[in-house]
Amino acid sequence: MPVKVAVNGSGTIGKRIVDSVLLNKDFKLVGVAKYKPDYQAYLMIEKGIPVFVPRDRAGEFINSGIEPSGYIDYLFEEADLIYDASPGGKGVLNKKIYEKHGKPVVFQGGEDPEIAEISYSTFCNYSDAINKKNVRVVSCNTTGMLRLLCILEKEYGVKKALAVIIRRAADPKEDNRGPVNSILLDPPEIPSHHGVDARTVAPWLNITSAAVVVPTTLMHMQFIEVELKSPVKKDEVLEVLGRYRRFLLIDSARTGIDSTSKLMELARDAGRMRGDIYENSVFIDTVKIEDTRLYLFQGIHQESIVIPENMDVAYAILGLEHDQYRVVEKTDSLLGVGS
Template sequence: MTQSTPIRVAINGYGVIGKRVADAVLVQDDMELAGVADVVADWRVRPLGPKGIALFGATQEHARAMTDAGVTVTGVLDDLLGQADVVVDCTPKRIAAKNVETYRARELRFIVHGGEKHDVTGHSFVAEVSFSSAVGRSATRVVSCNTTSIVRTLTALKTAGLLKRARGTLLRRATDPWESHEGGIMNTLVPEPEIPSHQGPDAQSVDPDLDVVTMAVKVPQTLAHLHYWTVQLTRAATKDEVLDAFRASPRIALIREAEGLTALNTVKELMADLGRPHDSLYEVALWEDMLKVQGDELFYAYMVDNQAIVIPDTIDAIRALAAPAPKAADSIARTNAALGIGRGLV
C-alpha cells in the first residue's frame, strides 16, 4: 500500500457505533468505505442507499431477507471482507469475539470495541496513549466510551506531570436512546455491584501505570454519561495549570455553565446547533468553571457521549493498523480536522 492508496474499510454491524464510524470514514481523505454488513432489513439500513453505501448481508439468509424487503444488497459479508484492508467490527457485545476467527482466517486486520475483552486482541487502544504500540499489529480493541474518557483526561494530567492517583464516580445512562422503548430503568438507581467498577481496570489495560479506581451507578436517562473525579496531584497546583493541561489534549473540550451549558441536554443541543452528524460530541466535555483545586487535590466533572466519543479513536486505529508509516500526532490531527474537533464548542 502506498501513501496515495486509500485504506479500504469494511464495517460489520450498522448500529449505534457502526453508522457513526461509516460517516466518519466517508470524510477521511485517505480512506474508502468498501461497505457495511448487517443482519436487519428494516429502517436502520434503508439510509444506506441514498448515501451510496454498499450493503452486504451477514449471511446468504440475511441477504435474501433484505432483498425480500426491497433493500438493495451487494453481496454477503464474505464478499465485503474480500474488498477490505481492515474491518471494523461494530456488532453487539460478544458477537465480535466470535467473528474474530473469520478475520484471522482471512489474515485481515480488524478492530473490535469495548464490549469485548482485552484478551480478544491483546491490545487496547486510545489514540493519545497506545497508537504507536498498535502499529504493525493485526488487531486492536478501541476501549469503551467511559474508558476512553478516563484515559484522555488522566493522560492530560499525567503528561503535565500532575497525576498521582484518581478516583471517579460514573453516572451511567441506562440505555441507548433508540432502544429506550424496549428497556432501561425508571424511578430508581442501579449501582454497579463491584468496586472498582470495570472502567478503572479497563483504563489500566491501555496504561498500566494509572492509579485509578472507579465506581458506577446506572441512572434513568439516555442522553450521556456524567463523571465526577477526585484526583490527588503530584504537588500543589493552580486552577490555570490544570486547565492548561486539559487544553493541551486535542480531544478535551472545556465548557462553561456560565454559557448556559448547565446539563447534558444543553450540550447535546449545542452539538445539533453546530451541525455535528447525529449530534455527536466526540470530545470529553469538561466543565471549566466547576473545576476546583485545593492544594494538591483536584475536583472536576465532565460529560461523555457514549455513541460518539470512540469514533475518532476508531478512525485513528484504522490508520495505526493499515496506513503506511503512521504517526499518532499526524493521524489525530487529520481525524480531528475531518470531524471538526478542536474548533471549540462555544
C-alpha cells in the same frame, strides 16, 4: 491509494464509523455488513453505501426491496481493514471469520480485552498499536477517563485517581432498556470494572472506580478526582486541556450550559452530525484544585466519543503514520473536533 475499509455492524457505533470513513479521503468504504433489513439498510442504499448481508438472509433483504451488494465474506475479503461494530460479546465470534480472511481488525470496548493484542486509547498508547493485527478501542467511559488521565500523567504525573461514573441507562434509540425510575448500582460493588478496563491500556494507573446507572439516555457524567505528583494551578490545567482539541471546556456561568441535555442542544445548534459530541465535555467551574488534588465533572457522549480513537487507530494498525499528533490533527479536523 486509499485504504479499503469494511464495517461489520451498523448500530450506534458502526454507523458513525461508516460516516467517518466516508469523510476521510485516506479511506475507501468497501461496504457495511447488515444483518436486518431495517430503516438503516434503506438509508444506506439511498446514500449509495454498499450493503453486504449474510448468505442465509439475502432473500429477506430482497423481499424488503433492498438489493444487497453481496455476501459478507466478500466484504471482508475485499477490505484492508475491518471495523467490528457488533453487539458487545459478538466480536469474539466474528473474530474467527476475520482470521480466515487474515485481515487486521479494530474491535470495540464491549469485547473482552483478550480479543486483541492490545487495548487502545490514542493519548495513552498510540505507538503500541503500530502494525498490530487486532486492536480493541476501549469503551466510551474508559476512553473519556483515559483521555484525561493520560494527559495529566504526561504533564504532571498521576499518583491516584478516583472516578464516580453516572451512566446513562440506554442509548436514545433503545426503547427496551431501563431503569425508568431508579438509581442502580452497576455493579453493586466497589471497584467497578471501569478502572480495571483503564489499566488494560494504562497499567501504571492507580485508579478506583464506582458506577451507577440513572434513567437518562443522553450522556454519561463522570466525577473525577486525581492526586497529581506535583501541585497545579487551575488555569494551567485548563490551558493544557484546551491545547488538546478533544476537550470541550464548558463555561456554565457564561453560557448557561450546566447539564447533559443542554450540552446535546448545543451540539444540535452547532450543526454537528447527529448532534454528536466527540470531545470530553469538561465543566470549567467544576475544575477545583486543592494543591495536588484535582476534581472535575466531565460529560461523555457515549454514542460518539470513541469515533476519533477509532479513526486514529487505523493509521497505527496500517502503519500509515507514526506521529500520533499528526494523526490526531487529521482526525480532528475531519470530524470537526474542537471546533
